[in-house]
Amino acid sequence: MKQVDKVTRMLARLPGLGPRSARRVVQHLLARRESLLLPLVEDLRHLAHSLVVCSVCGNWDESSPCNLCLDTKRDRSLLCVVEQIADLWALERSACYRGQYHVLGGVLSALNGVGPDDLRLAKLEQRVKEFEIREVILATNLTLEGQTTAHYIAARLARLGVKASRLARGVPVGGELDYMDEGTLSTAIEARQKIV
C-alpha cells in the first residue's frame, strides 16, 4: 500500500484536505477507476501541459496573450490590478467588469521578503505607458498587506499621471450587522450613501 500512502500524502497537501479526507478521496477515486480516476488523470495531465501564463496580464490560459487580453469587446482603457489569478477568476464570475486585468502575483510583505521587484509592477507601468489607460482599479484584498500594496502602486501610477481607484468598502450584500467587525461597520458609516 506504499503507493496509496504516497498519493494520500500528496493529496493531503492540497488546500481544504487533511490526511483523513485525502484517504477518503483516494478510496473514492479507486472505487470509480473508469468513471472518475482515469478521466481525471487525463484532464489534469492535459491541464498541466497546455496552460501557460499570459505574458501580458499574468492570467493562465491555453495561449499567451490570453483570451481575455485578446478579447476586442473588452474595454482596453480600463485596467484592474489583482493580487492573484484566483481574484481575477472571482471578478470574472461576477461578470460585472469588462476591462482588462493585471495580476501582481502577490503583495508587498516585509515579513515574507516580497518587495516591489517580486511583483509584476514593471510590466504594469509598461502597459500603462504603452496603451491609453484612463483608469487603473486597484482591486487588492482589504488586508493590511493588500492595502499597503495598493497605496504603493497608486503612488507610482500618480507619477505617470494615471487615475487610480479602489473597490468600494462597506457591508457585503446579505451581511448582517451583528456579525460585521468594527472596521467594516465604521467604514460603512463613514462612507454612507444618500438614498435616492
Next chain:
Amino acid sequence: MKQVDKVTRMLARLPGLGPRSARRVVQHLLARRESLLLPLVEDLRHLAHSLVVCSVCGNWDESSPCNLCLDTKRDRSLLCVVEQIADLWALERSACYRGQYHVLGGVLSALNGVGPDDLRLAKLEQRVKEFEIREVILATNLTLEGQTTAHYIAARLARLGVKASRLARGVPVGGELDYMDEGTLSTAIEARQKIV
C-alpha cells in the same frame, strides 16, 4: 478556461470537496505544476493502472491474492468481515489485528436494492468451508444496516458451525459522556465491565 472548469467540476465530486474548494485545489495545483501537479498526475495514473482487487479478500493491492492474504505471519484461522476496503485500512492502521480479512463490498439494504447476492457472501462461505476458520469477527458498522447484515451473516455461518463474534460496544476512548448518544450510553451501562 473550459478545461479548468471541467477539472474543477470533476474535483468537486470528490468527498469533502465542493465547487469552491475544488477551485482552490485547481489553483493550488496550477501554481505548483512541477512540484505537485505533474508528480500527482503520474502517481494517480500509476495507481489506476497497477491496483487490482484481491480475488480472495476483496482488498486493493498490486497483486491478487494481496499481500495481506499471502502474509504467512498472519493468523489464517481468524477472519474479520468488513463492509468496505476503507474499514480494512482503518483496522490495519490500528495494528491490533493479525488475522485475515474479508471485504463484503457493502451492506444489505432494501432501500438501495442491495441483497445477499450483491455482497461477497458466497466467497466468504467458500473460504470458511475450504480453510480451517475458527472464528469470524463481524466488524460491520454499528448502523442499522451494518448490524442487520452482521446478523444475517451470523445466521448463515451458524449453519456451517463456525463461531461468529462482533466488536465490543461502548464509550470510545477519549469520549465524553456528555456528548454520547443515549444508545451508546445504555449499551455501555449494560455491558459494563468489572474493574480488576
